[in-house]
Amino acid sequence: xQSSDIKKAGLKVTLPRMKILDLLENSGxxxxxxxxxxxxxxxxxxxxxxxxxxxVLTQFETAGLVNRxxxxxGHAIFELNDGEHHDHLVDIKTGRVVEFYDEIIEKxxxxxxxxxxxxxxxxxxxxxxxxxx
Amino acid sequence: xQSSDIKKAGLKVTLPRMKILDLLENSGxxxxxxxxxxxxxxxxxxxxxxxxxxxVLTQFETAGLVNRxxxxxGHAIFELNDGEHHDHLVDIKTGRVVEFYDEIIEKxxxxxxxxxxxxxxxxxxxxxxxxxx
DNA sequence: ATGTATGCAAAACATTTGCACCTGG
DNA sequence: CCAGGTGCAAATGTTTTGCATACAT
Numbered sequence: 001x002q003s004s005d006i007k008k009a010g011l012k013v014t015l016p017r018m019k020i021l022d023l024l025e026n027s028g029x030x031x032x033x034x035x036x037x038x039x040x041x042x043x044x045x046x047x048x049x050x051x052x053x054x055x056v057l058t059q060f061e062t063a064g065l066v067n068r069x070x071x072x073x074g075h076a077i078f079e080l081n082d083g084e085h086h087d088h089l090v091d092i093k094t095g096r097v098v099e100f101y102d103e104i105i106e107k108x109x110x111x112x113x114x115x116x117x118x119x120x121x122x123x124x125x126x127x128x129x130x131x132x133x
Numbered sequence: 134x135q136s137s138d139i140k141k142a143g144l145k146v147t148l149p150r151m152k153i154l155d156l157l158e159n160s161g162x163x164x165x166x167x168x169x170x171x172x173x174x175x176x177x178x179x180x181x182x183x184x185x186x187x188x189v190l191t192q193f194e195t196a197g198l199v200n201r202x203x204x205x206x207g208h209a210i211f212e213l214n215d216g217e218h219h220d221h222l223v224d225i226k227t228g229r230v231v232e233f234y235d236e237i238i239e240k241x242x243x244x245x246x247x248x249x250x251x252x253x254x255x256x257x258x259x260x261x262x263x264x265x266x
Numbered sequence: 267a268t269g270t271a272t273g274c275a276a277a278a279c280a281t282t283t284g285c286a287c288c289t290g291g
Numbered sequence: 292c293c294a295g296g297t298g299c300a301a302a303t304g305t306t307t308t309g310c311a312t313a314c315a316t
Contacts, residue, residue, distance in 0.1 A: 012314085014315070033305095
């Protein structure tokens with residue numbers, strides 16, 4: 001929907017890019033594999049190659065529009081970058097993902113980095129487990 | 134060196150398993166890719182297949198002897214499980230890895246899980262960045 | 267027009283698996 | 292001896308790339 005974001009990233013506003021950004025914004029699921037996006041495009045009768053999905057996602061990542069995470073399972077998942085950092089709770093069985101943000105943890109991370117003479121450029125924290133029914 | 138660990142895991146004490154465990158314990162680098170281990174074995178003139186390295190590492194993981202982590206880069210890294218959980222600082226440029234453990238963070242993680250009706254079975258936290266020279 | 271993007275197929279990796287042969291207990 | 296382990300090659304799953312064609316500006 002926001003073709004301005006694509007333009008801002010120095011990318012031409014093409015149909016594949018708009019469709020993919022639209023899915024990331026409005027598909028209802030924030031955390032998607034490239035394959036998921038590809039299948040949703042097929043379902044929507046969009047003739048977009050999987051290779052293009054990967055290329056676009058990588059460009060979006062470079063532009064700061066999306067984040068790429070490496071959850072367990074050997075594949076990456078992508079989510080819209082809403083500007084606010086957050087971490088993840090991942091249900092091992094269902095794959096359900098819940099985001100959270102904790103001030104205390106963020107503060108400690110910075111302190112720990114400092115103690116180690118380390119400058120954080122980014123970080124991920126993933127808690128794997130099960131949600132109660 | 135500790136063939137007893139292998140036996141305890143219900144696995145036969147074979148040369149490949151001993152060599153791989155030895156590397157994990159004494160190679161000087163705690164965080165290794167399967168490929169790294171394979172190359173070290175080649176350098177040591179051990180005729181062990183990459184497939185075996187993967188099989189053994191997976192068995193060790195199941196037995197709780199090693200942990201598998203998914204750092205950035207599309208490959209898994211393996212480290213000896215010394216029984217104590219810890220998190221990682223990873224240098225983006227050099228690949229250097231430093232482990233740390235923080236009581237305050239661990240405590241907050243448990244509280245956050247509780248707030249979300251979530252039972253943690255394991256978790257990873259990785260800070261990516263740069264160490265000062 | 268012209269530099270970018272895309273589709274397609276092939277390539278590149280990381281990891282797993284089938285199968286015949288070998289080996290530890 | 293014999294279940295379990297291993298090497299090799301082929302298969303799998305994910306992501307990247309080369310190239311000819313198509314499109315945005």
